[in-house]
Amino acid sequence: MQVNLVFLKKDGTASSFKLPSTVTFIGRRQDCDFCIPLMVVSRRHCEINMDLGKITIRDLRSRNGTFINGEPIEEAQVKAGDMLKIGPVEFVIQIDGIPESFEEHLQKKETTTQNQVARSADENFDDAMEDLSDVELGKSRTEMLGDLPDDFDEDFNL
Numbered sequence: 001m002q003v004n005l006v007f008l009k010k011d012g013t014a015s016s017f018k019l020p021s022t023v024t025f026i027g028r029r030q031d032c033d034f035c036i037p038l039m040v041v042s043r044r045h046c047e048i049n050m051d052l053g054k055i056t057i058r059d060l061r062s063r064n065g066t067f068i069n070g071e072p073i074e075e076a077q078v079k080a081g082d083m084l085k086i087g088p089v090e091f092v093i094q095i096d097g098i099p100e101s102f103e104e105h106l107q108k109k110e111t112t113t114q115n116q117v118a119r120s121a122d123e124n125f126d127d128a129m130e131d132l133s134d135v136e137l138g139k140s141r142t143e144m145l146g147d148l149p150d151d152f153d154e155d156f157n158l
Contacts, residue, residue, distance in 0.1 A: 003050060005034070005084065005091040006102060014102050016094065024048045026086060027060075040064050040087035055095065057084065 003019045017034065026034040027045040036045070042062035049056045058075040059066040067085040068076045078084070080095040092102055 001050060001053060002096055003048070003055060004094040006094050007089065007091055008102060014092075017091075019048060019050070022050045025060075036086060036089055038087050038089070041089075045086055055079075055093070062086075 004016045005019065007015045007017065009015065020033050024033045025044055025047050026032055026036065026041075027043050028035065028037060028039070028041045029043045032044060040063075042060070042064070044060050045062040046057055046059050046066040049058070055078050056075060057066060057068065057073065057078055059073060064087055065072045067073065067083075068078055069083050070085070078093050080093060080098040082093045084091045084093055092099065
């Protein structure tokens with residue numbers, strides 16, 4: 001059985017990494033089988049075991065967790081096409097060439113990114129509206145701007 005972790009890049013391309021043995025350690029440390037040099041990744045984050053045709057991923061009590069298809073796990077059996085997330089890095093699990101294509105995963109990733117941007121914009125808008133609700137309406141421009149010099153209107157032809 002050949003197992004690959006396929007990293008989906010933002011530009012729509014993919015990089016495939018073959019697991020080097022039946023037990024693979026992933027983490028930030030250089031001595032891990034698969035090193036992800038990011039501070040959000042624990043030194044020994046998780047391990048992948050291939051045994052009797054089954055693939056099991058076990059979180060090694062990492063600080064930020066290991067996720068399969070968006071769900072946090074302590075230990076989980078995975079299948080071809082499942083998504084493994086370690087910190088901000090996402091991989092598709094490919095077993096014996098399956099899945100052959102990653103278009104579906106790339107589209108999901110793009111949709112998720114667009115939704116996150118939209119949610120962020122909505123939150124910023126809501127914050128701005130909340131700030132505006134604190135302004136007392138009905139005052140003149142100069143009262144709303146605070147203490148201005150008497151000749152303020154002359155300078156701006158108001």
